[in-house]
Amino acid sequence: MTEFRRRQNSERWHWSKGCSNYPTEKDVMISHTKPEYGFLCEECKEKEPLEKDE
Numbered sequence: 001m002t003e004f005r006r007r008q009n010s011e012r013w014h015w016s017k018g019c020s021n022y023p024t025e026k027d028v029m030i031s032h033t034k035p036e037y038g039f040l041c042e043e044c045k046e047k048e049p050l051e052k053d054e
Contacts, residue, residue, distance in 0.1 A: 001032055002015050003032060004030070004034065004035055005029065006023065006028065006035075013031070013035045013039070013044075015050070016041075016043070018048065
C-alpha cells in the first residue's frame with residue numbers, strides 16, 4: 001500500500017522515499033489512498049510511477 005505524505009503547509013504529495021523533497025518530519029499529513037486535493041510530486045512520479053488503480 002502506497003503511503004502519500006505532505007508537509008502541513010504544502011499541497012504537494014510525495015510517496016517515493018528516493019525523492020529529494022520526501023517529508024520525514026513528525027508533523028506531516030499522511031494518506032493511504034490517492035489524495036483528492038493538492039497535486040502529486042513530479043519527482044516522485046519519475047522515481048516511482050504509481051499503479052493505475054492508485
